[in-house]
Amino acid sequence: MKTWLSRFGLVVALLCIGAALSIVKPVFLTFPNLLNVVRQISINGILAVGVTYVLLTGGVDLSLGSVVALSGVVAAIFAHPGDWPVIVPVAAGVLVGAACGGINGLVVTKGRVAPFIVTLGMMTAARGVALVVSGGKPVSNLGESFRWIGSGGVPVIVFLAVSCVSWVLLSNLRLGRHLYAVGGNENAARASGINVEGVKLFAYTICGALAGLGGVVLAARITTGQPNAGVGYELDAIAAVVIGGTSLSGGVGGVGGTILGALLMGVINNGLDLLNVSSYYQAIVKGIIIVGAVWLDQRKEKS
Amino acid sequence: MKRLLAFILALALSGCAQRKSDEGRVLIGVSLLNLSNEFIVMLHRAMETRAAELGVKLIVNDAQRSADRQVQQVETFIAQRVDAIILNPCEVEASSPAVEKAIAAGIPIINVNSETRAAPTAFVGSRDEESARLAMEYIARRLDGRGNVVMMHGFMGQAAQIKRDRGAKDTLAKFPGLKLIAEQSAEWDRAKAMSLMENWIQSLGAKINAVFAQNDEMAMGALLALEQAGLKDKVIVVGVDAISDALQAVKAGRLDATVFQDARGQGQGAVDLAVKIIRKEPFETQVYIPFQLVTRENADKYLN
Structure with missing residues (x-):
């Protein structure tokens, strides 16, 4: 309740x-457009929920975007029509x-290397593996x-x-x-007997x-595994989590805020496109x- | 430990330096924009094939989109005293020092595919404006010169984006019945293009008659969004680059057209030019490889 x-x-x-957008662009508040917004945020949202776990422990994960590319490519390799049942590519990814x-x-836990460095290394290495596995080319021709x-919803x-499971896990278990x-x-x-390393490894x-x-x-969604996909996704995900009120130093926040953060970013993106704001200004506004x-958010907490 | 490392390093370096004189083969240093880009991969393959045919050796480095890294790579080529350098520039301005340094060191340098502000020994590539012109003229033909067009830009400020934008707008100016009703960057990216198209379908919907995407990745994203909205039969979609996905989509009648940029012609041309210069034969300083419009009728020719 308090987090809410x-x-x-x-x-x-x-x-x-949302209200301002609906007045200027009535199409904003239509069902197809709202479905659009939630569909467009769902990938960033899934990543943001994931990185919430890591940020809560006081760590960080910069490798998300590269891992997205690598697992997309691996899944695509198993997803050619008629090769395997759909569970195989999903599980592989x-x-x-x-x-x-x-x-x-x-x-991070056994090697005691700073998370920033470890995940920066993974960011580079996973991208490399994605390029090797795919031969530098998109993997296409994926099954229905x-x-x-x-597709769709x-x-x-x-x-x-993902959000519901994580919400239950983080707030009740x-x-x-x-x-x-x-x-x-x-x-x-650690003093109170918590297995700190185990918890971090889990996160x-x-x-x-x-x-x-x-x-x-x-x-x-884009019907190919792209080795160069996902560049910069880690920062979008971290931005959504931080906008949602999770502290970068750990211990404070939660999935509810992350969902709101992702939603805010999605609404702004959609709104700026609907208003046809120039690309230069879009970057500044974001x-x-x-x-x-x-x-x-921080000002309000202090007062 | 340090001394041992230094020794190994010195040994390795002297090995590198000696190799050229040992084999007596022509050595060409190549710095490529980004080997995770399908077009550049094709360019690279064409260069390797040509080099093997001519019996010259290539040292290929990937600049991974960083002009800074590219300049360092060229500095290393200069230190190795390669016979020529082929540069596939990352950026117009920021890659220029690479060209200037090679020229100052007396090593011929050939720019391939895109340009730098500093003038190289020679250039092989295509006029990017022409690709957009071919695409826009195709759209004008299909719409009989009347209708609403939206355009997806690449990364704002990159040479290809600026030139394709210019080519498209110059062509639009010749068709007063064609209106550009929205333009936005999707950063060459398929997922971003898909989201952008979904948003445009909401805000502009049935008003859109044609989409010009400055590359095929974005054209494929736009195509997917239109297909899922059940609008594809009402909207013409055209891309540029003729990547294999796009060619297959053109052949299947999903994508209306793409523009073929001749990676093989550019890659071979660059190696040919380098060898001519090294052998002190006469050469052209500007070699332009033409773009070709690909539609369903001729798609087979480009699929291999």
């Missing part, structure tokens, strides 16, 4: 922008993502059942499912409370797995809104 109250400012901002996340987690995952359902404890004060958490692995899932949905949203 603290997200109140964000809800108001979202409603204000998610597992590859989880493996990348698991390696990140192991090096695989492409279905990216399916990405939205995947995003909602012991593992969730441990994540907050580790991010809030690692030493105190990076689930973050990687969700990036893998995001890669699968993206490949299905930058200002990211910083502005966080600034407003």
Whole structure:
């Protein structure tokens, strides 16, 4: 309840922008357009929910975009029509993502290397593996059942499912409370008998797995596995989480805010396109809104 | 430990330096924009094939879109005293120091596919304006010179985006019945183009008669969005580059047209030019490889 109250400012901002857009561009408030918005945010949303786990522990994951590309390519390789049942490419993509996340987690916990460096390394390496696996070319000719995952409302359902499971896990289960404890004060958490390394390893692995899932949905949506896809996605995902009120230093925040953050970014993107704002100004507006949203949120918390 | 490393490094470097004189073969350094781009991969293959035919050796480096890295690569080529350098520039301005340094060191440098501000020894490529002109003229023909067009830009400020924009707008000016009702960047990216097209379908809907995307990746994204909205039969979609996905879509009658940029012609042309210059034979300083419009009728010719 408390987290929802603290997200109140964000809800108001979202409603204000939505109301303004509906007046200037009535088409904004139509069902097909709103479906558009949620579909367009679903990939960023899935990644953002994943990276919420890592940010809550006080870490960071910069490898998301590259992991998206790698798992998209791997899934696409298994998704040619008539090759395998659709569960195989999906599982392959998610597992590859989880493996990348698991390696990140192991090096962070066992190797004691800073998460920024570890995941920066993974960002470069995973992109390289994606290029090697695909031979530098997009993997196309994907089966009907695989492409279905990216069509219509399916990405939205995947995003909602991921959000619900994560919300329950983070706010109601012991593992969730441990994540907050580790991010809030690692030493105190360790003193109280929490397996800090295990919790962190879990956070990076689930973050990687969700990036893998995001890669699968993206490949299905654009009907190819692209080795150069997902560039910059990690920053969009982190931006959504931070706009949603999760602290970069860990311990504070949650999935509810992340969903609102992703939604705000999606609405702005959609609105600027509907208004046909020039690309130059779009970049400026997005930058200002990211910083502005966080600034407003922090001011309100202090008062 | 440090001394050992230094020793190994020195050994490796002297090995590199000696190789050229040992084999007595012509050595050409190549710095490419980005080997994760399908077109550049095709360009690279064409160069390797030609080099093998001519019996010359290529050292190929990937600049990964970074002009800074590209300049460093060219500096290394100069230090290795290669016989010629082929540069596939990342940026007009920022890659220019690479050209200037090679010229100053007396090593011939050939720009391929795109230009730099600094003048190289020779240039092989295509006029990017022409690709947009071919695409826009095709749209004008299909619409009998009347209708509404939307345009998807590449990364704003890149040479290809600026030139394709100019080519498209110059052509539009010749057809007063064609109106550009929206233009926006989708950053050469298929997923971004798909979202942009979905948003345009909401805001402009049935008003759109044709989409010109400055590359095929974006054209494919626009195509997917239109197909899912059930609007494809009402809207003409044209891209540029003739990547294999797009060619297949053209052949299947989904994508209306694309423009073929001759990677093989450019790659071979660059190696040919380099060898001519090294052998001190006469050469042209500007070699233009023409673009070709690909529609359903001639798509087979380009699919291989």
